[in-house]
Amino acid sequence: MKNRIIAVLFIVAIATIALFVIHEQYFSVEKKETAVSRIVVPQVQKQVEDEASEELSLGTEEGVSSLVPLKSDETLFGTLSMDFDGDGYDDQVNAIKNSSSPAMQLLVGLYNPSTKAYERSAVLVTEIQQARTFSYTGMDITGDHRTALVYQGFLENGDSVMQVYHILRSSAATSPVLKRIASLRADGTIFIQQIERDDSYISDQTTGASYVIWVYGSDSANKESADQLQTRWEWNRNSQLYEIRQQERITGNLIAARELAKIQDGTVATFANFLEGLWYKTENRGSQVHYIFFDWNEDRQIVFLDGGEEGVFDWHNSNVRRNGMYISTTNLEIENLQRRIDISLISTDQIRIHVQDDVRMYFSESSVWDGYYKKVNFTSKLTKKDGNEEQSAKKYIEELEKASSWKTLDGTVVKFSDGNYSAIGDAANDNGIYSSIQLEGQSFIQFRSFTGTPLLSGIYLLSRSPDEDVEEEGAIIMRPYVLTPSFCYPSRDKMLVLTSND
Helix, strand or coil: CHHHHHHHHHHHHHHHHHHHHHHHHHHCCCCCCCCCCCCCCCCCCHHHHHHHHHHCCCCCCCCCCCCCCCCCCEEEEEEEEECCCCCCCCEEEEEEEECCEEEEEEEEEEEECCCCEEEEEEEEECCCCCHHHCEEEEECCCCCCCCEEEEEEECCCCCEEEEEEEEEECCCCCCEEEEEEEEEEECCCEEEECCCCCHHHHCCCCCCCCCEEEEEEECCCCCCCCCEEEEEEEEECCCCEEEEEEEEEECCCCCCHHHHHHHCCCCHHHHHHHHCEEEEECCCCCCCCEEEEEECCCCCEEEEEECCEEEEEEEEEEEEECCEEEEEEEECCCCCCEEEEEEEEEECCEEEEEEEECCCCCCCCCCCCCEEEEECCCCCCCCCCCCCCCCCHHHHHHHHHHCCCEECCCCCEEEEECCEEEEECCCCEEEEEEEEEEECCEEEEEEEECCCCCCCCEEEEEEECCECCECCCCCEEEEEEEECCCCEEECCCCCEEEEECC
16 A cells, blocks of 8 residues: 555656646746847936937947946937057947936946956036037047047037047056047038058058048138138147148128028028028039939928939938038938038028038048039020910829829830829830929929839920820820929930820
């Protein structure tokens, strides 16, 4: 009897262990937690809470985390890992804000190889409040293989600020020394002109050429002048500071006070409405004309057009200054790509533009977009038919969209619906978008194809048969046209004749 009880208990124990193993193997779900840092909307000033979410794009990737200990009231905006103190280990400098100040701050965390940890070494409080206008990076600006901390941005009054620091470890204390080697401020543009360095510098054998800092600002001594001062700052190895080496005056055209008051009344909206529309660069390299389209009233975007390519940027912060405006933008598709546009007013139909991409990207003294621009005024005279009042472009669009489909002379079927089109036939398989243009009483339609071999591409002048070149009654004729800032003319592309299938 006793042996039977022992056998039963042994069987029960084995069954219990088996059930536990089966449960853990097939029914138990292991909970894994992944610690990912999250960008939090800073509650610094009550009046900017609605704008805080827009500020959270500093060109950093989502999921960044701080290796430096943060305080409970600090909000992380971005991180940058580089060797700033020259000990061979990467340090980390973080862009933060806290509840006690609206200004952007840089938290310097130096790596301690003894403790194998990042230590809170210093906090640099900047004058910049808007995160959208703030950027920082590390670069060997002096050419002696020391990584300098560079930050720049714009103040509330529109002035541009750039500060450059060397981070040095102090032998007498554990805390580092932040030595400021450049402190620049102007009501115009400030940027670093980067240059190529030779192979010996790259291999750490020799020092390289230092970078030049350019500063553009108004002539504060003469309030009535539209001139701009161009100042060249160069590195002085003896004083270990950036000093003024050269200053030149860029002559500007005087604008009548009355006209200036209409454009610049101190508000962003007035100046933005003045910019509204298409501008073209007066001097271009090669045959391609550079255009910039300012869309303030509808989409708040700026479009850069260069030949067949375009770049669309969201229009974010704007600061009006004495003789122009600064605009901060980000690329619509690549949010990490920031572009700053400095605009100077030259006359009532001319502006000067300086474009600067993100400070972490390589750029030289001038950009292909820098230069003088004039507003596109379509003053060309288009030939109109006597006694014939053409219908508007929108009416043509309504008619095209109303029909189920249209066909061309070669049998290609074209459909129009809500700004999108498709064209299918033996010689075409095309799709894209379109929009209407009304110019001096004439009706145009512009197509943009999504395919590599488009049937419809560019701008067409719309008209209706009967026509001397077309026999089909009631057909819509689309003649390809070229629109330039000064005139319009028919192109040599193929004319299209559309007849309704209804």
